[in-house]
Amino acid sequence: MTVQSSPTTFADRHIGARRQADIDTMLKTVGYDTVDGLVDVAVPDSIRQAKPLALKDALSEVEVLAELRKLAGKNKTAVQMIGQGYYDTVTPAVIRRNILEAPAWYTAYTPYQPEISQGRLEALLNFQTMVQDLVGLPIANASLLDEATAVAEAVLMMRRANKNKEARDGKTVLDADVMPQTIAVVKGRAEALGFEVEVADLSQGLPEGVINGIVLQQPGVSGRVFNHAGVIAAAKERGALVTVAADLLALTLITPPGEQGADIAVGSTQRFGVPLFFGGPHAAYMAVAKGLERSMPGRLVGVSKDDAGVPAYRLALQTREQHIRREKATSNICTAQALLAIVSSFYAVYHGPDGLKAIAERVHHHARTLATTLKAAGRELVTETFFDTVTVSVPGKAAKVIAAAEARGINLRHIDEDTIGVSADETTTADVLSSIAVAFGAGPVVDAKGFDLPESVLRTSEFMQHPVFNTHRSETQLLRYIRKLSDRDLALDRTMIPLGSCTMKLNATAEMEAISWPEFASIHPFAPESQTVGWRELISGLENDLAEITGYDQVSLQPNAGSQGELAGLLAIRGYHLANGDAQRNVCLIPASAHGTNAASAVLAGMKVVVVATAADGSIDHTDLYAKIEANRDALSAIMITYPSTHGVYDADVTEICDAVHAAGGQVYVDGANLNALVGLAQPGKFGGDVSHLNLHKTFCIPHGGGGPGVGPVAAKAHLAPFMPGDANKAAHEDGHGVAISASNFGSAGVLPISWAYVKLMGAEGLTEATKSALLAANYVAARLNEYFPVLYTGEGGLVAHECILDLRELTGKTGVTAEDVAKRLIDYGFHAPTLAFPVAGTLMVEPTESEDLAEIDRFIDAMITIRQEIDQVANGDFSVENSPLRNAPHTAAAVVSSDWKREYPREQAVFPVHHLKQDKYFPPVGRIDGAGGDRNLICSCPPLSEFEN
Numbered sequence: 001m002t003v004q005s006s007p008t009t010f011a012d013r014h015i016g017a018r019r020q021a022d023i024d025t026m027l028k029t030v031g032y033d034t035v036d037g038l039v040d041v042a043v044p045d046s047i048r049q050a051k052p053l054a055l056k057d058a059l060s061e062v063e064v065l066a067e068l069r070k071l072a073g074k075n076k077t078a079v080q081m082i083g084q085g086y087y088d089t090v091t092p093a094v095i096r097r098n099i100l101e102a103p104a105w106y107t108a109y110t111p112y113q114p115e116i117s118q119g120r121l122e123a124l125l126n127f128q129t130m131v132q133d134l135v136g137l138p139i140a141n142a143s144l145l146d147e148a149t150a151v152a153e154a155v156l157m158m159r160r161a162n163k164n165k166e167a168r169d170g171k172t173v174l175d176a177d178v179m180p181q182t183i184a185v186v187k188g189r190a191e192a193l194g195f196e197v198e199v200a201d202l203s204q205g206l207p208e209g210v211i212n213g214i215v216l217q218q219p220g221v222s223g224r225v226f227n228h229a230g231v232i233a234a235a236k237e238r239g240a241l242v243t244v245a246a247d248l249l250a251l252t253l254i255t256p257p258g259e260q261g262a263d264i265a266v267g268s269t270q271r272f273g274v275p276l277f278f279g280g281p282h283a284a285y286m287a288v289a290k291g292l293e294r295s296m297p298g299r300l301v302g303v304s305k306d307d308a309g310v311p312a313y314r315l316a317l318q319t320r321e322q323h324i325r326r327e328k329a330t331s332n333i334c335t336a337q338a339l340l341a342i343v344s345s346f347y348a349v350y351h352g353p354d355g356l357k358a359i360a361e362r363v364h365h366h367a368r369t370l371a372t373t374l375k376a377a378g379r380e381l382v383t384e385t386f387f388d389t390v391t392v393s394v395p396g397k398a399a400k401v402i403a404a405a406e407a408r409g410i411n412l413r414h415i416d417e418d419t420i421g422v423s424a425d426e427t428t429t430a431d432v433l434s435s436i437a438v439a440f441g442a443g444p445v446v447d448a449k450g451f452d453l454p455e456s457v458l459r460t461s462e463f464m465q466h467p468v469f470n471t472h473r474s475e476t477q478l479l480r481y482i483r484k485l486s487d488r489d490l491a492l493d494r495t496m497i498p499l500g501s502c503t504m505k506l507n508a509t510a511e512m513e514a515i516s517w518p519e520f521a522s523i524h525p526f527a528p529e530s531q532t533v534g535w536r537e538l539i540s541g542l543e544n545d546l547a548e549i550t551g552y553d554q555v556s557l558q559p560n561a562g563s564q565g566e567l568a569g570l571l572a573i574r575g576y577h578l579a580n581g582d583a584q585r586n587v588c589l590i591p592a593s594a595h596g597t598n599a600a601s602a603v604l605a606g607m608k609v610v611v612v613a614t615a616a617d618g619s620i621d622h623t624d625l626y627a628k629i630e631a632n633r634d635a636l637s638a639i640m641i642t643y644p645s646t647h648g649v650y651d652a653d654v655t656e657i658c659d660a661v662h663a664a665g666g667q668v669y670v671d672g673a674n675l676n677a678l679v680g681l682a683q684p685g686k687f688g689g690d691v692s693h694l695n696l697h698k699t700f701c702i703p704h705g706g707g708g709p710g711v712g713p714v715a716a717k718a719h720l721a722p723f724m725p726g727d728a729n730k731a732a733h734e735d736g737h738g739v740a741i742s743a744s745n746f747g748s749a750g751v752l753p754i755s756w757a758y759v760k761l762m763g764a765e766g767l768t769e770a771t772k773s774a775l776l777a778a779n780y781v782a783a784r785l786n787e788y789f790p791v792l793y794t795g796e797g798g799l800v801a802h803e804c805i806l807d808l809r810e811l812t813g814k815t816g817v818t819a820e821d822v823a824k825r826l827i828d829y830g831f832h833a834p835t836l837a838f839p840v841a842g843t844l845m846v847e848p849t850e851s852e853d854l855a856e857i858d859r860f861i862d863a864m865i866t867i868r869q870e871i872d873q874v875a876n877g878d879f880s881v882e883n884s885p886l887r888n889a890p891h892t893a894a895a896v897v898s899s900d901w902k903r904e905y906p907r908e909q910a911v912f913p914v915h916h917l918k919q920d921k922y923f924p925p926v927g928r929i930d931g932a933g934g935d936r937n938l939i940c941s942c943p944p945l946s947e948f949e950n
Contacts, residue, residue: 277750551683565693658688680768
C-alpha cells in the first residue's frame with residue numbers, strides 16, 4: 001500500500017490508518033511486512049480477481065460536487081401534484097439542518113444497546129404515539145419501509161393472525177381504490193406464497209367467496225373518501241380481518257380507522273416533512289388493535305425501567321426479530337426507516353395537533369377550490385367527496401391537459417386518456433390553482449363552494465394531546481429538545497462503533513451534501529422521464545459501477561433494504577426455475593451461521609429452508625452440505641451463503657461449494673453483507689455467485705440513521721436479468737422483468753447520491769485500498785486482543801477477514817461475567833459495543849472498518865484490555881460478579897454522585913477506568929435496562945409525565 005504525500009486525496013481522509021508509521025505499527029503486530037503480503041495470505045487465490053476494477057480515476061470532493069451539480073441540473077423541478085401516495089411538503093429548516101443533515105442523528109446505529117440510544121428511542125416513541133393517536137389504534141411500530149411493503153406486511157399478518165378457521169385460508173381482497181403500486185407489491189408477494197388476491201370496488205360491498213382479510217385505502221387513490229364502517233362490519237361478520245391504508249394528514253379531519261373497526265392501519269409518513277426524494281427513503285407506519293401486537297413485524301419501542309427504577313426506553317418484544325426467529329420469522333424486515341421516522345415525529349412535535357389540522361384544512365380547501373372552479377367550467381368530477389385529490393374526467397384530452405400543466409411547471413397524474421388526478425398538498429398556492437385551471441381550459445378560480453367532507457366521515461376525537469406535541473412551539477424550544485435527545489446517544493460522530501457485520505464507517509460530509517438539493521429531493525417518483533434525466537443518469541451510472549465492482553451483469557437499485565434485496569434475489573431465482581419448467585425446485589440451503597434475514601427471506605419467496613451444519617472451524621460442514629444437496633437434488637432451488645462467512649473468515653472452499661450446487665441444478669445466492677472485505681479483491685459474480693444483494697448502508701457509505709435508511713440493491717448474472725425487480729406500476733413480467741419489490745422503481749433513491757459520490761471519490765485504487773485497510777484493522781484488533789479474549793475462528797495463516805469474533809464463553813464459565821456485561825461496561829468507556837451474541841452466543845464480533853485511525857482502534861483495545869483486568873478481579877475474588885463494575889454497568893452520573901454509594905469498587909473505577917475519560921466523558925442517561933420487565937408490562941406510547949416525575 002503506497003501513501004501519497006501530496007496532494008491529499010479523498011481516500012487519505014476516508015481511510016483512518018493512512019500514515020505509513022501507523023500502517024507499519026499494525027503490520028508489525030500482525031506479523032507481516034506489507035499489507036499486500038497479508039492480503040495474499042488471507043484471501044484465497046481461487047477467488048482473487050484477475051485485474052483491477054475498471055472504474056474511472058478518483059475525483060476530488062470539489063470535482064464530485066461539480067459533477068453532482070451537473071446531474072442535478074438535468075432534473076427539472078416542478079410543482080408536484082401527481083399524488084398517488086407522494087406529496088410535496090415543507091421540511092422545517094430546524095429539522096432539516098439539525099436532524100436530517102446532522103451526523104449525531106444519521107450516523108447512529110439501530111438501538112440494540114438502548115442505554116446509549118435513549119434520544120432516538122424517545123423520538124421513535126413520539127412517532128409511535130403520533131401514529132397511534134391519529135389512526136385510533138393502541139399499538140404502533142417504530143416504522144417500516146414504505147406504504148406498499150407495509151400493506152404487504154399487513155396482508156401476511158392478517159393471514160397468520162386470523163383465528164377464524166373458515167377464513168384462515170381465504171382470499172385477500174384489495175379495494176380497487178388502493179394505490180396501484182401497493183396492489184403490484186401485494187400481488188408479487190402473494191404469487192410467491194401461493195394465495196389468492198382479488199381487487200374489487202369495496203364501496204359496492206364485498207365480493208363472493210371466503211375472505212381472509214380486506215385492504216381499504218383512506219382516502220383512495222382517486223381521492224374518494226367514504227365511511228368504511230359498513231364494509232368493515234360486513235367483513236368481520238364473514239370472519240375477515242381489516243387493514244386500512246390511511247393518510248395521516250387526512251386523519252386529522254377524518255374518522256380514524258380504529259374508530260371504524262379496523263384491525264390494522266398502515267401508511268406512509270412522507271408528507272410529514274420528508275422530501276419526495278424521487279420515491280424514498282420514507283418511513284411507513286403500522287398500528288394494530290390490542291391482541292395483535294405480538295404478531296406485528298418490525299421494531300417496537302417500549303418503556304421499561306433501569307436498575308435504579310428510572311423510566312427508560314428499549315426495543316420491546318425483540319424475540320420477534322427475524323435474526324432470532326430465522327425460518328420461523330413472520331417477516332424478513334431488518335432495516336426500518338428510523339431516521340425518516342424521526343424526522344416525521346419531529347414534524348409532528350413542531351406543528352402540534354392544531355398545526356397539523358390547520359395544514360389539512362388548508363390542503364382540503366385548495367382541493368375544494370379547484371373542484372369548484374372545474375365544475376363551474378363544466379368539467380365532470382369522478383368523485384365529489386375527497387380530501388386532497390380531485391379526479392377529473394376529460395374524454396380524450398388527458399395528454400393535452402397534462403402537457404398544458406407541465407408547460408406551466410406543474411405535474412398532474414395521468415390516469416388514462418380520459419382521466420386526470422390533481423393532488424393538493426402543503427405547498428399548494430392560489431397561483432398554482434390558477435395555472436391548473438388554465439391548463440384545463442377553465443375560467444378564473446372561484447371561491448370554494450360545497451365539496452365539504454360529509455359528517456359521516458368527520459373526526460370527533462382528540463389526538464396528540466401529550467405535552468411533547470404541545471410544548472415546543474418556538475424554534476428555540478425545539479432546537480434545544482433536538483439537542484437534548486441527540487446528547488443522550490452515542491453515534492459515529494462521537495466514537496467508533498465496532499459492530500461486526502454492520503460496517504459502521506465514515507459517511508463523509510461531501511457524500512451527504514447533495515441529498516437535500518431541491519433538484520434531487522423535490523422530484524416525484526412518477527414524474528415524467530424528461531424531468532428526471534439527471535436522476536436516471538446517476539442511477540444507471542451507479543448500477544454500472546456496482547456491476548463492475550461485484551462482477552455481475554445487471555443491478556437493480558429498487559430494494560430499499562438489505563432484506564428486500566435478499567427477497568428480490570430469491571424471487572429472481574424462483575422466476576428462473578419456473579421459466580425453465582422446474583416448479584418443483586423450492587428448497588433453499590442455508591448455513592446455520594447465516595444472517596437471520598436469509599431464512600426469513602427464503603420463506604417469503606415460497607421456499608423450504610434446509611439448514612446446513614457448521615463445522616468446528618466455522619466453515620460449512622461439507623459432509624452435511626453434500627448429503628443435503630444429494631437428498632434434495634431434484635428440488636434444489638438455491639443455496640444462500642455469506643462471503644466472507646458470518647464468522648469473519650474467507651473460506652477457501654467457496655468455489656467448490658458453488659460448483660456442487662450448480663451441478664445439482666441450483667443457483668448460488670451470495671449475501672453481500674460482508675462485501676467490505678471483497679471490493680477490489682474478489683467479485684462474487686466471478687467466483688460462483690448467480691445473484692447477490694449489496695448493502696449500500698454498509699459498504700457504500702449510506703448512513704444507518706439509527707436503523708435506516710437502508711438500501712439493498714440486487715445484482716445478478718445475465719440469465720437472471722429477466723426476473724429482476726419490475727415496475728411497480730405494471731403487472732409482473734409486463735416489461736420483461738419480475739415482480740415489484742417496493743413502492744417506487746428506484747426504492748430509496750434520495751440517498752443514492754451518497755454511494756455514487758463515494759465510488760467516484762475513491763476510484764478503483766481507493767476502493768481496493770479501503771478493503772485492504774479494513775482487513776489490516778481487523779487483524780490488528782484480533783492480534784492484540786487474542787490473549788485476552790481468544791479469537792474464535794481464523795482462516796489461512798491464522799488471519800481473519802474484515803471482522804473477528806472474540807470468545808468469552810470460557811471466561812463466563814469461570815467468572816460469571818457475560819458478553820453482555822462487557823457490552824454494557826464498554827459504555828462507561830464511551831464505546832458502542834461490538835455485535836453481541838451473533839453469530840455465536842457468548843461472543844462479541846468486532847469490525848473496526850477502514851475509517852478508524854490507529855489511535856481510536858488502540859483506545860478500543862485499551863478499553864477491552866482494562867475490562868479483562870476487571871474480569872480477572874472477579875476471578876481473583878476482589879469483588880463478586882454481582883457487585884462488580886461489569887454487572888453494574890453502565891454507570892450514570894446520578895449513580896456515582898449519590899451519597900448512597902455502597903459498591904465494592906471505587907467511584908473512580910466506575911466512571912474513569914482509564915485516564916483520558918477525565919477529559920472526555922460520556923455519561924449514559926440511564927443505567928442497565930430491565931428488558932424482561934418492559935416486555936411483561938408493554939407500554940409503547942408516551943407515558944404521562946407524572947411517571948417520569950415520580
